[in-house]
Amino acid sequence: MSLLFGQIAFGQIDYTKLIIGRNQGTHYFHDGDSTRVFGFTETLSEETKIPGPTIEVNYGDSVKIDFWNVSQxxxxxxxxxxxxxxxxxxxxxxxxxxxEHMLHGYYYFKAPHPGTYLYHCHVGSTVHLQAGMYGLLIVRPSNGEMNLNWDNGESYDREFSLLASEIDTVWHNDTILDHEHDPMMPLMVPETFNAQYFVVNGLSGSQLNDPANYMYFQPNEKVYMRLANLGYYGVRYIFESALNARTVASDGRPLPNEQLGDTIEVLPGERYETFLQFGNQSSSILTVEHFNLNTLEVSASQEMVFWSSSVGIDEISSVSIYPNPTDDLIYFSDSPVDYDITDITGKAQIKGFSKSSSLSRLPSGIYLLRIEGRTYRIIKN
Ligand SMILES: [Cu+2]
Incomplete structure (x- = not known):
């Protein structure tokens, strides 16, 4: 009767989620470097990524997390x-x-308040977490409705989840990651954490504003942002004021009063939920700052891009614009044409009538070239 006893003890399970623990992953940075990581996956064939898979459950569900540790x-x-x-x-x-290695562990809980949460490995406390064993957990309304923040809450057209963290590759060498395990003994780890890489959803530097990682929206959409931090630095998400950022929840609870403001500061372990209202803009920049919690100095300021799906971008290869990426001079036509070059927020940079243009005075980044009613993307090194 032990099976029956188990069912009585835990009640009916509404949702079971398999999470696999791995310790042989490789994470690739924007500069071409890579580092060894630990992490979580949903299948054995998947590569370990930072962060791990997002676990999504419905409010009130009895959830069983089947955690299978395949790592040595x-x-x-x-x-x-x-x-x-x-x-x-x-x-x-x-x-x-x-x-332990090759065993399953089961975690049971009844999904509490709808909202944004985090999960991470707690072995060696900080060591396994920063090695990559973390991810988001979202509790949706009781009926599982997408595009609604909680039961009888506010609806939206689209959502994006951003989880910020950092990587200090010194902490990722094999001696530290392959440590002897004794829960009573503190690990020998470096005294300081000096991140070389500041990441959002595992992306850093130019990966953050790569078109493959744009946050695409449609005109006039209301967008819900889940903003989280599971690093050791403070993080500021800074939206353009045109989006009228409105923060309505923090750490899985509705705020008594919504907070208006373009800058949302998220400390380690915190989560905020923020509405954005898009209009007819073609794009918008989100600046993400990581700051040192001791000195308050900003250690990294990076940009992510919201991009309107209604603005088509012709591939560079469809016309003879070369070289691309470019260092300086681009050629785009056999005969002079009217052209203008803007940054991705639409701010004018260069205008003219020519067969070519010099980008030498522009900082490196992504620009848009418009000629004869078409838009082309230029990446300046
Ligand atoms: Cu662990």
């Missing part, structure tokens, strides 16, 4: 950050259980 070496856990779960299911090794 130290055990792992899943700590559900911000969820009200009991201690046995909280994934803090000293207070619940650890999952």
């Amino acid at each position: 070496g130290a055990p792992h856990t899943i700590h559900l950050h911000g969820l009200d779960v009991d201690q046995q299911n909280d994934g803090v090794p000293m207070l619940s259980f650890e999952v």
